[in-house]
Amino acid sequence: MIAFLVIIPLASALVILLMPENQSEGIRRVTLFSCLATLLLSLFIFLSYSVNRSGIQFEINRPWVEALGIRYHAGVDGISAVMILLHGLVSFSGAMVSRSIKERVKEYSIFFLILVASIFGVFTSLDLFFLYFFYEMAVIPMYPLIGVWGSKNKEYATMKLTLFITGGAVLALVGILAIYQASGLQSFDLSVLQSHFAANPLARPVQQWVAALLIFGFGVIASLWPTHSWSPIGYAAAPSAVSMLHAGVLKKLGPYLIIRLALGLVPDGARFWMPVVAVLCVMNILYAGYCAMVQKDLKFIIGFSSVSHMGYVLLGLACLNQTGVSGAVLLMFSHGVMAALAFALIGFIYDQTHTRMVDELGGGLGSKIPFISVCFVMTAMASSGLPGFSNFIAEIMIFFGAWKKFPLPTLAAVFGILITAIYLLRVVKEVFFGKEKETWPSLRDAEHFTQKTPFVLLLAALLIFGFFPSLLVRKIDAGVKRMAEKNPSVFEVMP
């Protein structure tokens, strides 16, 4: 069943390939239904993932390339169950928002669905080969998606984004191959390797350079400072749905793969690098935060803000204890939903005004488009970590986890929250409140049901999991605990 998460979008892409180009409405409908189907499926998987029998559920394990020991091993644990739900939500909202794409709809939908399928592929694979396979497959559709349908400086931005992420990926690939060869098991299976390395850990120097390749290779897509520079410019250029998927989900592949591979397979090597990561995270939080404060383009503000937030996620990983890692995964979810919502809202405004500049938009949008404004203010509140949103719980968990290990970076990170509040409140004040400008007479609020759905869906996710975080935390905790139980040298499991 889990394979359908990958098969449905790919099959829909194939159907669209065979459809005539002028049937834009039909193509949109196929895309939307395909994303709806995967959303429902991921919701089902999330809900029926049982914490009581922790471990991998919905498992498939088939031989793929026998000579090398590659298997199609898929399934979900607590961590990936949550990430699948995130991707289901964001990709469906993305497909709804994609209705604003008017040109070359056929090509757009095909690339979009390949992207959706590959990300599901990463979150469900439990075989190193397929993890990498889908990961790399997700990077490439980005290039045409941003290059063709993007805006502002798109050619430069998309090239930079693609090359940076691929660069990180291939370095990590060498790390993966080193793990494969060093184990001598002729197996890419994550659980097999994990159990093997728990009993016979690799030599420390090997672990260290392999962990470096993995952490800094996948760190690129997590926009770890100083390899973050592709990120704001890429999001600014991308069409809304792509920014949503990228900032919301694709970026989370970085920390996800670091947890799976670096923490899971070479824990001693990871421990060696984590102080470095913690310092770089602080750079992420503060530097990107300061950058966000002076930006004039809304998408750049949210872009830098997402770089800054990824700093918290990575800080949670860096502290290598259960609270921190669980908090990081929770923030991956919360920030994913939040970032997707923010980009969707900005896209909505941009489609009508064709500007994203704070000063050009002027003030008083709140009275003109109240629904969108309310959504944006809620998003800003979530982003600055106000209680009531799951971001708050996640950040608290990260700070608790990190305080013991890295007191100084944690202090700096807490200060980062203030910065977040400053730049978001500035946007809220200058764009949505204040004196109304007469510049946008034709600006219309989201009225139709199809226009409102994506915003409502994402906002609901933020609020539901903000008030009932245990729905997520219990599953995440089970996943994190299982990893630590398999290889206790990652960190001690808390009772």
Place this chain on the structure above:
Amino acid sequence: MNPIGLSALLLEGLVLALMFTVFVADLFLPAAKNRLGEIVAAGLAVIFACAFLFSPRTGSAFGDTFVCDGLALFFKVLFILTAILITLMARAFLKKSPKNPGEFYLLILSALLGMLFLASANDFILLFVSVELVTVSFYVMTAYLKTDQRSVEAGIKYLILGALSSGMMLYGISFIYGHTGSTQFDAVRGVLSGFETAPPLLLFGILLLMAGLGFKVGAVPFQFWIPDVYEGAPLPVTAFLSVGSKMAGFAALLRICISVIAPFEKKWSVLIAALAAMTLVYGNLGAIPQKNIKRFLGYSSIGHAGYLLTAIAAGGLSGARGVLFYLLSYAVTLLAVFLVVVFCSLHFETDDMSAYDGLSQRSPILAGSLFLALLSLAGVPPLSGFFAKFLVLSSAVEKGLVWLALLGAVNVVISLYYYLVLIKRMYIHPPVSRDSIQLPLSFRVPLYFLMLAMIGIGVVQNPFVHLATSAVSKFF
């Protein structure tokens, strides 16, 4: 052991018969003269089918100087497939400049014959003769457009450098013969494995042999001819050079490395690793500033030679398997690239890359297949090129050549850059003109087939890995 073993020569015999048919038809049958392209393509298709149906049982001929084993057959199938598609390209090309089409087809077939023998060569003499058969055919084909200065220049350049490399190769072979008293591969290997330390002059001979083969595969520092010859030669010849001739070079190099000089692996693998590193960097950096599609593909083919050399340097079963899988993927992918490029160059009447601007809106199929093929060359999943690079890098890591694997990985990014530049032209740039391009069936069908093959090999890798493994497993 079978002294004559003609049954092993089935494919070669059929190609020879086809050459004879073309020759006769060209001379005496004016009605068939205009249909030579179809005749050759159909004949080759029959031979291709024979390669599977009456799979010429593994055997040897001419006192073991010719072997038809799994490795040889693997290459032969690829060579014949390549020749079929080159014939289709040549047919389109010759319609535009119809000068002695019969000769052109005969040269394609004679080069193919040379490649078939080369894949089976189990003796240095046969190896040399078949290499010469291939290259001499190419000298003529390269200079085929006698009135075009660049074509003639390319032919002469290729001739001079090719002759030099053949000389080096022959000189190297003479050293090997001098030390071992034989030219037959198994016998040479037997003597070599008896040596405790390698005599310096023997190593010198191996070095010269490598240099000669390095020229054929376009390894740095023997790559200078590639961009110029690729640019000057008629496009179908460029395609044949970069797919067929390069594969033939690797067929010979691989067989020599894993069978004849395997006892000295420690010595030559360092050399090949160094060549691989230089080739990777040179080819990929060189491709970045190119504006002419033929030169662009020339440099990129140097880059790919770097990956193949990496796998040869890694050696062992996984390295050899990597070479075969890479060549399979390379052939399928590059043939798709050249089908598109040949068609576009004939249609646009220019080789400049700016002609590809906005191609996706003028012909989705041309742009789409070039898009897939370029991504496969860059090594992007789920296309075959990804798994090929995966196998190559994996074998390098296995051997402990982590630095080379990292260099290969970095070069993936560089190559992705310049392939994306071309993709950008096709998809992002506005089209040069609005009229759509109609693709004839003789291009459309092979393109569909090759796209399917790229995706198929890239997703369902198992049968192909199995094939590659069983082709080389007897050497280890």
